[in-house]
Amino acid sequence: MRCLLSAPWVLPVEGSPIRDGALLVADGRIEAVGARASLRDAAPDALEEAFPGAVLLPGLVNVHTHLELSGLSGTLPQGRGFLPWLLALVERKRFLDAAWYRASVREGIGALLRAGITCVGEVTSAGVSPPLLRESGLRGVIYWEVLGPDAAEAEAIASKTATALADLTALLRGSLLTVGLSPHALYSTTPPLRAALKRLRDLGLWPAAIHAAESREEVELIREGAGPLWEGLLKPLGVPQPKAHGIGPLALLEAEGWLTPGTVVIHAAQAEAADAARLARTGTAVACCPRSNAALGVGSPPLAALHRAGVRLGMGTDSLASVPSLSLWDEARAARHLSPERSPRDWLRMLTLGGAEVLGFADRIGSFAPGKEADCIAVRVPEGEAPERALLETGSEEAVCFAMVGGRVLLDARAAVEKAHGR
Numbered sequence: 001m002r003c004l005l006s007a008p009w010v011l012p013v014e015g016s017p018i019r020d021g022a023l024l025v026a027d028g029r030i031e032a033v034g035a036r037a038s039l040r041d042a043a044p045d046a047l048e049e050a051f052p053g054a055v056l057l058p059g060l061v062n063v064h065t066h067l068e069l070s071g072l073s074g075t076l077p078q079g080r081g082f083l084p085w086l087l088a089l090v091e092r093k094r095f096l097d098a099a100w101y102r103a104s105v106r107e108g109i110g111a112l113l114r115a116g117i118t119c120v121g122e123v124t125s126a127g128v129s130p131p132l133l134r135e136s137g138l139r140g141v142i143y144w145e146v147l148g149p150d151a152a153e154a155e156a157i158a159s160k161t162a163t164a165l166a167d168l169t170a171l172l173r174g175s176l177l178t179v180g181l182s183p184h185a186l187y188s189t190t191p192p193l194r195a196a197l198k199r200l201r202d203l204g205l206w207p208a209a210i211h212a213a214e215s216r217e218e219v220e221l222i223r224e225g226a227g228p229l230w231e232g233l234l235k236p237l238g239v240p241q242p243k244a245h246g247i248g249p250l251a252l253l254e255a256e257g258w259l260t261p262g263t264v265v266i267h268a269a270q271a272e273a274a275d276a277a278r279l280a281r282t283g284t285a286v287a288c289c290p291r292s293n294a295a296l297g298v299g300s301p302p303l304a305a306l307h308r309a310g311v312r313l314g315m316g317t318d319s320l321a322s323v324p325s326l327s328l329w330d331e332a333r334a335a336r337h338l339s340p341e342r343s344p345r346d347w348l349r350m351l352t353l354g355g356a357e358v359l360g361f362a363d364r365i366g367s368f369a370p371g372k373e374a375d376c377i378a379v380r381v382p383e384g385e386a387p388e389r390a391l392l393e394t395g396s397e398e399a400v401c402f403a404m405v406g407g408r409v410l411l412d413a414r415a416a417v418e419k420a421h422g423r
Contacts, residue, residue, distance in 0.1 A: 130177070
C-alpha cells in the first residue's frame, strides 16, 4: 500500500528544505519526495499520515554504540581520566550476566528510537545485542568485538572469531542488519592477532571498526611500549611488555593494512594533521564521539581538520557508561564548538547521510530520494523557526514523534508529543 507522509517541512538532506512537503512511500521504499499538493494529486489513493508542527527527515544514524553497557549509566568514574574509567569498566564486567545484558540492550534500543535513531553501528562483546536488535527492526552494522593482549593466543582467538562471525551472519540473515569485525583497540590486541584478524577480514570482506587514537595513554603505549596503559592495565594481567613502534596509532594501523574504505576508526581524538591526511588518503571513515571523549578527558576529535581533509565523518554516542544519553541531538550540540564554521545543514547531513556513508548504507538510506528505503522520522519543532536550525537547537527525545524503518513504523508518539506541547 502507498502512504503519503506530510509535514510543514521536509528535509531531503541532499537539497533544500521543502515547505508543506511530503514523502510518498510504497513497499517500504521512497517513490517520490516534493510538495504535498503535487504528490497528493499524483497519488490520490495513498493513505496520508500528517505531522503538524513537525519536520520530516531521514532517520538519524548513530555510528558507534555499545548497547550492552547501557545499564552502567552513572556507575563508572568520570573526570578522573581514561585509565581509571577503563579499569572500573573491566572490573564491573566481571560480574554481569546474560539477563543483565539483555535488560541493558533493551534499555539502549528504547533510547535510540526515542531519539530518532533508526540505524546504528553497534559493537557487541557479550553477543547479547544481535538478536535483540534484529527483533527491534532497527538497521545497522553489528561489529563482533575481539580482544586478546597475549600474542600466544592469537590463532586460537582468530579461529573462534571465524566461528562467531559465521554464526552471527546466519542469525542476521534476512534482517536489516549486517555483520562487521572489531579488533577492539591496539592496546587490547597484539600484532599477531591483528594479522590473523586481517586475513579473516580480507577473506570475508567484513567491514571493520577499531577504537584508535582515543587517548594520550594509547599514543604513548604505541610509540614507546610503556606508560600508564602498560603499568596499570597490561602488566598486572601478566601480558608481556608490548613493542615500541615509534609511530602513532593511525600510522601503525595504516602499516598493518587496516585503514581502508571499509574501516571505521572510532574516536580519533588524538589524530594530528598527518593523520587527517592519512585517513582521507586511505578512504577510512571516523566515528566521532565528542561527549564521551570529554567525559574521559582524552581530548576532542579534530572535526574541522578532518572535515577539511575530506574524511568521511559520522557521529556516535558511545555507550551510557560514558555519556548521559544516546541522543545524537545532544551529541551534535556538544560538538558544534569543535567545528563552528559548519552550518546547521552540514550537521544534519553528518547525523543522517554522513553516518550512512560511514556505515556503508548511503545507497539505501540517509537522504530522501526515489528508490531509497523509507527510513524517516518526524520531529516537533517550534513554529516559525528555520527548520534546520530549530532541529539542532531543540531536537530531543521529547520532540521525536515518529520513526519508520524500511516502511515499518517502529515509533508513533504523536499523541504524547502533542500533549507535551499543549496541543
